[in-house]
Structure formats: C-alpha cells, structure tokens
Amino acid sequence: MDVLKAVQTYLTRLTSDISGMKVLLLDSHTTPIVSLATTQSELLAQEVYLTDRIDNTNRQQLLHMSCICFLRPTAQSIEFVKQELANPKYGGYWLCELGSTCPGRDFAPLIGPILRQTSPTS
Numbered sequence: 001m002d003v004l005k006a007v008q009t010y011l012t013r014l015t016s017d018i019s020g021m022k023v024l025l026l027d028s029h030t031t032p033i034v035s036l037a038t039t040q041s042e043l044l045a046q047e048v049y050l051t052d053r054i055d056n057t058n059r060q061q062l063l064h065m066s067c068i069c070f071l072r073p074t075a076q077s078i079e080f081v082k083q084e085l086a087n088p089k090y091g092g093y094w095l096c097e098l099g100s101t102c103p104g105r106d107f108a109p110l111i112g113p114i115l116r117q118t119s120p121t122s
Contacts, residue, residue: 007037014068014096015046021065023050023090027080029072030098054080061089072098 011034015022024043026034031053043051052059054069054077067090071077085093 004037007033011038011070012042012046014070015043015048018066018068018094020047022046022048023052023062023065023067024048025052025054025067025069025071025084027054027071027074027077029074029077030070033098034070054084059089063089063091065090066092066094068094068096070096070098 015024024034034051040051048068049065050062054071069081069084071081081095
C-alpha cells in the first residue's frame with residue numbers, strides 16, 4: 001500500500017466534497033502530513049485558498065468561506081475547536097479527524113453542546 005498516495009487521495013476527497021471557497025485549518029500533527037502529501041497548487045485547484053493553523057489566534061473573519069478542520073483529536077486541538085466554534089470566523093465548519101477509527105467519536109461528545117448552541121436552526 002502506498003501511504004503517500006492514500007493520504008493524497010484522502011485530502012483530495014476531503015477538499016473536493018465541499019464546494020466553494022475553503023480554508024483548511026490544521027494542527028501541529030496534521031500540518032507536516034499535508035505539507036508532504038500535497039502542494040498549494042493542488043489545494044488551489046480544489047478551491048482551498050487559505051491554509052492556516054488552528055492555534056493561530058490572529059486569523060481574520062472570512063464568513064464567505066467554509067472551513068475544513070483537519071485535526072488529530074487531542075485535548076489541545078479539541079480545546080482550540082471549542083474556542084473556534086464559540087467565536088466562528090468562517091461561514092461553515094467541517095471537522096475531520098486524523099487517526100480515529102470511528103469518525104466523529106472523539107470530537108462529537110465534546111463539541112456537540114457548542115454545535116447545538118451555534119446552530120443557525122436553534
């Protein structure tokens with residue numbers, strides 16, 4: 001199995017499944033993975049116009065863009081997600097976990113209450 005090709009395919013699917021202009025938020029674990037597996041040109045082809053770290057507190061509010069959070073579900077990343085969702089900077093959020101055998105298992109219980117509070121339908 002070609003691990004690099006698997007990661008490239010995963011990132012392509014992750015970014016192409018969401019239409020429109022996107023931001024890719026990474027953490028200290030996923031930044032080197034993305035850097036190795038793809039290029040800025042490839043991300044731009046999938047309409048990813050900004051790549052940033054979730055621990056960067058100086059990010060601008062860009063409500064016209066969707067945000068893909070590709071993170072490892074560590075305590076630190078989960079805390080950053082909670083802070084991000086309490087004060088959203090982007091128009092929509094998609095949480096993608098690195099290393100979880102059951103997607104949604106690690107983030108969902110911790111941010112579920114925040115998602116319900118910030119949901120436009122509430």
